[in-house]
Amino acid sequence: MVVAAKTLIRAAADLLYPRNCQFCAQPLAEHEHGVICAACLATVKWIEPPCCSRCALPFVGAVTGKFQCGYCKDLDLHFSHAVAACLARGIVLDSIHHFKYNHRPYFGQHLADWIVTAGREHMDWSGLEAIVPVPLHPRKKREREFNQAEYLADAVGTAFEKPVWKRRLRRVRDTKTQTRLNREERMDNLHDAFAAPDGGALKGCRVVLVDDVFTTGATLDACAKVLRVAGASDVWVLTVARGAYV
Numbered sequence: 001m002v003v004a005a006k007t008l009i010r011a012a013a014d015l016l017y018p019r020n021c022q023f024c025a026q027p028l029a030e031h032e033h034g035v036i037c038a039a040c041l042a043t044v045k046w047i048e049p050p051c052c053s054r055c056a057l058p059f060v061g062a063v064t065g066k067f068q069c070g071y072c073k074d075l076d077l078h079f080s081h082a083v084a085a086c087l088a089r090g091i092v093l094d095s096i097h098h099f100k101y102n103h104r105p106y107f108g109q110h111l112a113d114w115i116v117t118a119g120r121e122h123m124d125w126s127g128l129e130a131i132v133p134v135p136l137h138p139r140k141k142r143e144r145e146f147n148q149a150e151y152l153a154d155a156v157g158t159a160f161e162k163p164v165w166k167r168r169l170r171r172v173r174d175t176k177t178q179t180r181l182n183r184e185e186r187m188d189n190l191h192d193a194f195a196a197p198d199g200g201a202l203k204g205c206r207v208v209l210v211d212d213v214f215t216t217g218a219t220l221d222a223c224a225k226v227l228r229v230a231g232a233s234d235v236w237v238l239t240v241a242r243g244a245y246v
């Protein structure tokens, strides 16, 4: 009876938190936390220097020192630096998708691990004051039941002991999905989508904008612009993944 009860409890826990790798189905060892095995985790393409200091795009070839890439050098960006943990492909992109759209919250732990690792390895936090998640429109948040950027911002805020400001940047206009839009269409789509109603609180602050993916950077830039217009003195961007153009 006791064994049966334990088995049942274990089965119930596994439903919430599977103990098989969610990509290759291999059983996970006791010491492997999360839901992805070490072999699948080893396929993650980490973004390491050389990469663009402005938009985090990795560069193939020999570059020494800081540089800005051909993609972003002519863009009028409102954030000063971007850091991304890994390329948005393979299990990283699938993990983000499962977390956001498929009600599989246990992928969140991996996304949080990746973004915190990138923040630790590639950022100097001494002058940065607060974390701002990219907001979802309230209608979308109701549909999805949570904002993945807020979840990630909480993980980053805890890791680096910074406050997370969830109400100082708002999404005031619902926008159509951007998946099929190019950068220019995305910028049009995002026009007046964000606002900082309590702008005074941002004056002179150096903040870190957090989201899951940097694709064209249009959403992050639209947010950064509102933060800068409201008085933020510097905006950094930190994401789990960077669109894989290379």
Ligand SMILES: [Zn+2]
Residues within 6 Å of the ligand: 021, 022, 023, 024, 025, 026, 036, 037, 038, 039, 040, 041
């Ligand atoms: Zn696996």
Ligand SMILES: [Zn+2]
Residues within 6 Å of the ligand: 052, 053, 054, 055, 056, 057, 068, 069, 070, 071, 072, 073
């Ligand atoms: Zn760049």
